[in-house]
Amino acid sequence: MKIPVELWVRLKVMDLVAQTARITLAEKLNFADRLRGITRYWYWGMEAEGADEKNIVEEIDRAIRLDGAFTNQNKHLYRLAALGGPARGDLALEKDLSLAGGTAAGGGNLYAFDCLVREKRPDREIGFTERLNARIKGVTVSGMKHGEVWRLVVSASSEKAALADVERMLVSRSRREGLLLNPHYQQYEIIAATRVEAGKPAAGARGKE
């Protein structure tokens, strides 16, 4: 069988890169009143072919736990799962999201967008595919997508307005606009969008934590 598998990784400690992004977006690019939270993850998404889902996930888990190119358990939390299946690892994405909840400024709503930023050239994704396939047995991965996911939580009157702000935060079009990717060699896609309710578990769960 062939199934989609995702690996999410983030730091156990405070992520100073994400903090720098938050400060730059808030103080230098004037998003202070709308940007309510920012979290950064490393992301690998792939198609995996093997005997069954349990075997596929266990085999990839065994490999990535031993390979610091994917995760280093001294400093990372990770979550590995087939789409909709049980997760392995100790990273709870839903908990991250509910922690982002708070009071939206000006009576607006809070929206969270998971934005995958990847390089346009596939070299690194090819490299990760080869690296993983060399370390797993009875399972083959393909269709690798690798990059950073920026989870941006914004306050806005509507999801459409929130998405417009997120796009302005993402794409560096000029010195005064955009930060998180340079469109001349990087691209992005929104892989999840969620309305966040303060103090409640977030809706739109991605698999079981």
Next chain:
Amino acid sequence: MKSSMKGRVAIIQFPGVNCEYESADAVRSIGLEAGIFRWNEDPALLDDCAGIILPGGFSYQDRIRAGVVAAKDRIMDSVSELARRGKPVLGICNGAQVLVESGLIPGIHWEKVDLALAPNVMADREGYYCAWVHLRKEKGGCLWTRRYFDGEIFPIPIAHAEGRFVTEDERVLAEMKSRGQIALRYCDPAGVVVDSFPVNPNGSVDSIAGVSNVEGNVLAMMPHPERSTWLRQVPEDIGGQWGRSRRAAAGEAARMEDEGPGRRFFAALREGKGVDAR
């Protein structure tokens, strides 16, 4: 502490840069005064400086993307305005990344990000690459390269992981070429542009090593002229005239202090025009 930059070349010290002192030394080597200018000093003090250098290093620890956080800094408001008014501005390595992320380079559309300095693309390796390479001075109106003659070939060190000039917009590349903004290209020791590793050490489009703005007063270059300002900095085993000079000077302390191949970038700041032919 405020430091007057009147008549001096200001070396902008963002958090994380590490080439500011050697850049200042390189400026002093041609008889000009240089001062280290912290990113959070009063930018009005830059108004009467003789020129601005954004040095190499890792501004803001290369967080998010090399050069992008410094590019959004408030001091760059002043650098941008002074550059627009004709002040000479040189970005070396990380400084080049700041200028590209600021949109001052190529500056066809002022402050619009028309280029990237993307991760190196190299045969059978990735990441950081450090080596001496050769440059060819291209024809154009760049102030910073005016003391080299068109087609001059010289060795210079590079040290970077994100030095690949690239643009999505073919029209930008065509316009840069037609306006003579491509100031420097990687080439082999004979001056032939070979668009593959290691002659082109990072996969830059068109083997570009340095780009100026339209007016020519701003230059972003990935190689390090401050690390090739004195003859003693040139490796003994390098070919060509510079290698011969370096080997001939071995053991003679005074001759080792002679000019190296990168000094004329800084000498361009001295008044007067023309080529200092060696």
